[in-house]
Every structure is written in structure tokens, then in C-alpha cells.
Amino acid sequence: MKTLLFFLVIFFSFMTNNLNDKDALLTPYEKGNGNQTATYEEAIAYYKMLDKKFPEIKLQEFGKTDVGKPLHVAIVSKKKAFDVAKIKANKQLILLINNAIHPGEPEGVDASMMLARDLVTQKKWRKLMDDIVVLIVPAYNIGGVLNRSCCSRANQNGPEEFGFRGNARNLDLNRDFIKCDSQNARDFSHLFTTWQPDVFIDNHTTNGADYQYVMTYIATQSNKLHPTVSQYMKTDMLPALEQGMKKAKFEMCPYVYSIGSTPDEKGIMEFLETPRYSTGYSTLFNTIGFVPETHMLKAFKPRLEATYAFSVSVLETMLKDKEKIRATRAKANEEVMNAQTFPIQWKMDTAKYDQIDFKGYEAAFVPSELTGLERLYYDTDKPYTKKIRFYNHYQTTVEITKPYAYIIPQAWKAVIDRLRYNNIKMHQLNKDVSLPVESYYIEDYETGKYPYEGHYLHSNTKVSTKQNTIDYYQGDYVVITNQTSNRYIIETLEPEAHDSFFNWNFFDEILMRKEYFSPYIFEDLAVEILANDAELKAEFEAMKQDTAFANNAWAQLDFIYTNSDYYEPTHKRYPVGRLLIESKLDGVVDF
Ligand SMILES: [Zn+2]
Numbered sequence: 276m277k278t279l280l281f282f283l284v285i286f287f288s289f290m291t292n293n294l295n296d297k298d299a300l301l302t303p304y305e306k307g308n309g310n311q312t313a314t315y316e317e318a319i320a321y322y323k324m325l326d327k328k329f330p331e332i333k334l335q336e337f338g339k340t341d342v343g344k345p346l347h348v349a350i351v352s353k354k355k356a357f358d359v360a361k362i363k364a365n366k367q368l369i370l371l372i373n374n375a376i377h378p379g380e381p382e383g384v385d386a387s388m389m390l391a392r393d394l395v396t397q398k399k400w401r402k403l404m405d406d407i408v409v410l411i412v413p414a415y416n417i418g419g420v421l422n423r424s425c426c427s428r429a430n431q432n433g434p435e436e437f438g439f440r441g442n443a444r445n446l447d448l449n450r451d452f453i454k455c456d457s458q459n460a461r462d463f464s465h466l467f468t469t470w471q472p473d474v475f476i477d478n479h480t481t482n483g484a485d486y487q488y489v490m491t492y493i494a495t496q497s498n499k500l501h502p503t504v505s506q507y508m509k510t511d512m513l514p515a516l517e518q519g520m521k522k523a524k525f526e527m528c529p530y531v532y533s534i535g536s537t538p539d540e541k542g543i544m545e546f547l548e549t550p551r552y553s554t555g556y557s558t559l560f561n562t563i564g565f566v567p568e569t570h571m572l573k574a575f576k577p578r579l580e581a582t583y584a585f586s587v588s589v590l591e592t593m594l595k596d597k598e599k600i601r602a603t604r605a606k607a608n609e610e611v612m613n614a615q616t617f618p619i620q621w622k623m624d625t626a627k628y629d630q631i632d633f634k635g636y637e638a639a640f641v642p643s644e645l646t647g648l649e650r651l652y653y654d655t656d657k658p659y660t661k662k663i664r665f666y667n668h669y670q671t672t673v674e675i676t677k678p679y680a681y682i683i684p685q686a687w688k689a690v691i692d693r694l695r696y697n698n699i700k701m702h703q704l705n706k707d708v709s710l711p712v713e714s715y716y717i718e719d720y721e722t723g724k725y726p727y728e729g730h731y732l733h734s735n736t737k738v739s740t741k742q743n744t745i746d747y748y749q750g751d752y753v754v755i756t757n758q759t760s761n762r763y764i765i766e767t768l769e770p771e772a773h774d775s776f777f778n779w780n781f782f783d784e785i786l787m788r789k790e791y792f793s794p795y796i797f798e799d800l801a802v803e804i805l806a807n808d809a810e811l812k813a814e815f816e817a818m819k820q821d822t823a824f825a826n827n828a829w830a831q832l833d834f835i836y837t838n839s840d841y842y843e844p845t846h847k848r849y850p851v852g853r854l855l856i857e858s859k860l861d862g863v864v865d866f
Pocket of ligand 1: 377380479480
């Protein structure tokens, strides 16, 4: 009897411990009413608890964000390797999951906490996690996560409270991947390029049309992704993910970016995610990127479950295709290092589209009781499945030939800093030297009238080129274009690229003239200049056929001035030189 009692005591204490253990592992979401998302403090405390309890999970800090709190990353590694070199040597794949870039869209925060736990506690995953290391950013926009309220997303169905889209500087971090105004983006760039993930997920919730899907997805735009990786993504990974999600009862379709007022009117188009956006940025490093977008009108619970299921589907596909993913990315990296030409601008091909099945709701326009005008209305009692057009082809419109190296004067520190955040290899000139380079001159650009994410963004930039010999100084930077990060280098340093540093105002200083002339003095000199330059004189006379020009004395003098030796050569000259001849670096760079 005594022995039986002893065993009973042991059994019950084991059960209670187990229950306590299980309880301790529940996330705040799981303990709550199903419509609550963890606060910043709760999320970090949870990962700290996982870190303490499981040797396979490590919570690391990766710099400090704008709000003063550190950017965390939780590393789930079954082999307990937390060093990137070791992980790459182990030939493990890396999945990076980013959460709360838009803190009002927090499903990923809670789903990832559950996923991290399940990966180390569930038998199925423990067996499979030999080949993948999962990195989770618990909350990227920490300032926004802390700025919690009930209502900053007017059209969203829960949770009860959530954070705000702007960060501590009111920046949208999903526009900040190139300009890196936020400390968050600087730290993230460092994290991303240090770990070089094979696959990247950036969790979101969408606004927009109503339809039946709980989740839609943006995959890296396939024409922008390296062709080898793109081919794998389109033919293998996307069908597998769609199937996986269907099995999990969350059938998906591509992100609904309607061309007309409803998806079935003129179809939907694929989003051109330029590098300012998360998956546009990850594309620069041949990483397959996904933005799963849960639908704002569905309840928080199914949205969270779909987000969890999407990560699981990605993991399952990565496990199944691990060799393929490794091989295609290795090939892409190799090709990017050696390629001579690079596309830098794309536009949608309006003649090409796929037909996809779309599960929507019939829409109608009804009179508004508020305005008396027509308003759009989706009838959820009238679901439909229709074929709609999906415009998902983008054409290259500008392509450039890479130089051997870009030469960046050290004066442009903000640019150098950004290259450094991204682990771009740079050398410095060991002495002052004149180098023959190809220079760009900014011929044309448009500028936004209103500030956009803290900038007056340029677009439609056009350049001309000229061969120059330019003086550079000891300490100026040399970026050789033989790197796996070539696409980052080229799409930031080529001024005509969509999200170039030029377009983001990093070189605005060159657009302003520093010297002018006094017309009453220059007039006599101008006559002399024309007398000594027949070609310029002919051009000048031709210009005078234009009445406005003929009636504007200042414009005439300025035309002669800007075509003379008196005009400053650095005006509109892009300071980053394109060095075409490798041997010119002999003796001036220590390799
Ligand atoms: Zn979002």
C-alpha cells in the first residue's frame, strides 16, 4: 500500500508538473480570449523564457532601434549552432521571419511565438529541424508596437489592441530598406546580410477589396528575382505552398491589387516591389521573399492560424526541396558575381497575364445614406469563383553594364554607411590619385511635391555619361563589382534605378550651383567666348529662333556661361565614378 501511495504521489506530481510546464509554454494569445496580441514586453519575456528552457533557442540582440530598445532575433537551431558560419558549414538552410514591421498587423508576432515553441517541443518538428535554422524577429517596429491603441486601423476586425504603423520617427519601415533612415533598418540590413537567409517571410495584414480568402500572398516578383531562383519559386515552391495552405484549410491566391474598382472588373496586378520594400530588398540578395497578407475583415483567430500555417508550409517546402534551394541560390549568387549586365528598371507588361481562379464576393454600387452618392458594396451572401486576369509579367526597361568598380569619395558618408550596414566589401585608396572614370551627369528628374517618408523623392531620373579624369584622395572608397551583393550595389549606386541613393536624395547637393555670374560684366566675356567657338555660336543662333529665348537676356548669357570653361564642372555630376579598367587600381589599393 505504501509503495502504491508512493507511485501515486510521483505520478500526480509528474502530471501537475507537466501541466504547469504546458501552461508556462502557452503564449499570451493562447491564454487570452482569442482576440488579443502580445505586448512588446510579453513577447520578449516569452522568448527569454524559451531561451532559458530550451538549449535549441537563443534570443540575441542586434543593435538598438529608434525608440532605444534593442532589436531582438530568436534563433531556433536544433543542432545548437548559433553562429552563421557554422550553420552555413553544416549546409543548413535559413528561414528568416519578420514580424510587426506594421504593428497594427500583429498576427505574426503571436504565430511566431507559438511556432518557435512548437519547433522544439513537437516530435514532428524535432525530427525535421536538422536541416533548417529559423530566425524570428519578434517585433521589428518596436516604437510602433509600444504605441498601442484600440483603433488605428479603422477597417480591421481585431485584435482588441495593437500597435501603430509609424515607428518612433513616424517612418513606415516597409519603405525604409534602402534609405535606412531608421536605426531599425540599419540593424536589420546588418542582420539580413550577415545571415543571408534562403527564404524570408514578412508577415502583414491587408486592407482593400473583400473576398473569401483569409490570406493572400505577395511572392517576390518573378521577373525581378534571379531567373534560376525564380524558376524554382514559380514551378516548385508556389504550387507547394498553395497546396499546403489548401490542406490547412486556408486556400490562398495572389495579393489582390485590383486594377479596376473590384478584382473581377479588370483583374489584379502583381506588385512591383522595388528595393525599398521588404521583398524587393531581399530580392537583391537572391533570397526568396514572401509577404503573406491576412484579410482585415476576417477575425483575428483565423488570421493568426493562417499566418502560422503559412510559416509551416514554407518550412515543409524548404525541407522537401532543401537541395534544390541550396543549389539554385548558389548558382544565382555565382552568376550575380560574374554577370556583366544588370536590369535596373521594370514596368508591367500590359499585354501578358495569367488566368487564375478567384474566390470573391459579388460587388455592386448602391446609393450611400451618408453622401447620397454611389458606394461600393460587397455581398458576402453571394460568393463566386471566377477566372480573373492576373497581370504578373514585368519587362526590363533599363539595363546597365557594370563597371569594374565604383569609386565613392569619402565625403559621401551616408552612402558609405549604408553600404557598410549591408556588409558590402569596400577598399580604400592608399594615396591621392587621378583616375580615369566614366561619370554620370544628371540630365533630368522629377521630384515629388510633398514629403514621402521624410524625403522629396526623385523619379524618372535620366543621366548622360562622359569620360573624365578625376582626382580622388587617400581614404576614398572602392567598391568592386565581383560580389554576391552586386544587385544591391548596382540598384543603389546607379542613379536611374527605381530606389537609387540618388532618387532618395543622398546626392541632392550636386543639383545646386555654387557660382553664378554678374550679367553686366559677363556680357563682354560672352561675346568673346562665342567669337572663339564657332560651334557654340551656331548652336546659340539656332536657339534664338525660339522667341522666349530670344527675349530673355539672362537665359542667353546663362546658355553661354554653362557651355564655357567658367561653369563649375561638378554641377549635376554624379560623384560616384565608374572605373572601367581594373589595372588603374594597381598600387593605389591594398588588396
Ligand atoms: Zn502591412
